Amino acid sequence: MREEPPLTATSAAVRAARQRVVRRELLTGLVRKDLKVKYQGSVLGFAWSLANPLLTLAVYSFVFGLVLKAGIPAFGFYLMCGLLLWNAFATAVGSACAAVVANAGLVKKVPFPLGVLPLSSVAFAIVHYVLQLFVLVVVMVAFGEWRHWDAGLLLLPPALLVALTFMIAISFLVAALNVRYRDTQHIVDVVLLAGMWLNPIVYSATQLRARLEKHHLWDVYFLNPMADVVVAAQRALYGTGRTFQSGTGKQEVLPDSGLMFYVTRLGVGFAVSLVVLVATYRLYNRMSADFAEEL
């Protein structure tokens, strides 16, 4: 017979700590599984997902830098600063949407903390993003882009934190809804496609500023946490002091050259993300009790 300690405050704390360890290891296990399954049988394996942003960078630099003349200097790099983040968000939300349904066999047969399913989708996307970001940074250094870098680089970690929070929040929502309403997947696809244009990824936020401020929508525009994250990442990696020719004359590409603007935006974005997260986490917990019978 195994000796079990009597129930005391300490042993309850030990069990809680143990459960946290189990949950964390379960999460890493699931992410490792996803990575392995995704690249099983492909010769270049992981290299594919790193080559992808490089190809995108090359194509967009060529098309918008030489053929269409977008006006934004070093357009390829400007684009990648925001696009990689948006892709991470879209990947996380898209796969979280299918996460519970795809693991139906597990959900119906094994009692385990169901929250790890959407979380593993987010973790998978974040791992990818960090690797792609690394590739982007290396290429930017190689092309001398580092000359535009300053203390703004410090915005990157908090921006990632806000992005992570918002991804988790939306992932809980779509994962739970998709169990009951299977067409959530299609709606998410469309919303992600359109949602990208709510963020200053392909265009510059300054291009919208005058019009938005006239209708007092400038702050509303930045209530979207992803917009905050994208401009912060652009401030960090793309840098300031870069101008382009617009209808009203020469303009800065980024909306502000200081750092406070971005810190404030990230603060608002984080607050919004947290509120959404609390709401969707509750929804997920309430709905997850019935997952096993709805699948």
Next chain:
Amino acid sequence: MHEPITSPTAAKSGEVAISAHNIVKNFRPHGQATSLKERLLRGDRIPRKPFRALDNISIDIPAGHTVGLIGHNGSGKSTLLKVLSGIIRPTTGEVVVNGRVASLLELGAGFNGELTGRENIYLNASLLGLTRNDIDEMYDSIVGFAELGEFIDDPVKHYSSGMYVRLGFAVAVHVDPDILLIDEVLAVGDEAFQAKCLDKIEQFQQEGRTILVVSHALDLVARVCDRAIVLDHGSLVFDGDPIIAADTLRMLLGTTPDDEIAAVAPPDDSNPVQIVSAVPLAGIGGPEITAAYAGQPLVVRVTIDIAADAAARCAEVIIVLMGVGDIPILIQSHHGGPGPLPGGGRWVVDFRTDELPPARGAAVIAVQVNDPDGAPIAVFRAKRGFALVRDTVEDGLIYAPYTTAARIQARPAISAEPIR
């Protein structure tokens, strides 16, 4: 979000390991909106009756017991096991589980074909609530139990189904549970592996762990379990001795051999006396029952069609509650006046017992209509049986109140040598 470890208290012998009270589980009816489009277009306007999978089930399982859960397909066994393991929540009612639970609802649920056996061990065990350190410690033992040898580093999609379930079972039994919930997983694998699983279960029993096993293998349940619960259409009809439980279920299913009856009277449509049905009811006007309780009323309602010219020959209607092995437990007969059933037509005869004697076991109703000489005109045997339930510790077909007394008659001669 439910936790793999259901409750923080450890199970000790003498304590209740699983306590479920008044569990009701309704499943949402089909036809409810399954897409946002549908939901928006027609809303949830069509209210339909939910399907009741579990109807007011209460069970207490003391720590260290091995309990079988049996019933026909769709009786609610697996649903009950899922409710107890926390995978689905009951519509109403309360479940309290003391100790760490491992649910074996499907062997190898959560295995991924692309991963190797080794990787799947780690992933599966962490799903079941183990940390990496725990798994490292028992890794060799798991591989040894699964008998996979060098195949452990192959992707499990290349495994045979036998290897697959061996690995699944090996991981599950190493989770070191206080309570093990098993759903029909012992039916897989070859005989050698089944024997190994049974050994493991025996070891668990000796270690004082609690086991709840769902199975269709009634002999296995009778052999392994101290107790068995019979479910029928979501209701608990019997809870007690596994052998009686198995008999009860066989009678419910109508799988007891009825060769003898068939020999007495082959089905004959030309017989002017036809016994249509014989059903046990909870009382006059009460519902049909699957279990009759000692001390409670029981009504057996017999329906007979009689042709007008045959009525005069019907002298007596007899019912017999037949137990296991066709032992007549209770015999009641109806006769009176010029004849028990004066005239042709459809007759309904109620046999009413106000207080059922304290019997235990399973019973099936047999009916016989005799002529004035006592020769049977028509015989009938119900297809389904029902349980006779009594609330006593003692087994045995019947119970009588008793006392015991002990006195010593002769003392042994005192040995010169001290007894060691």
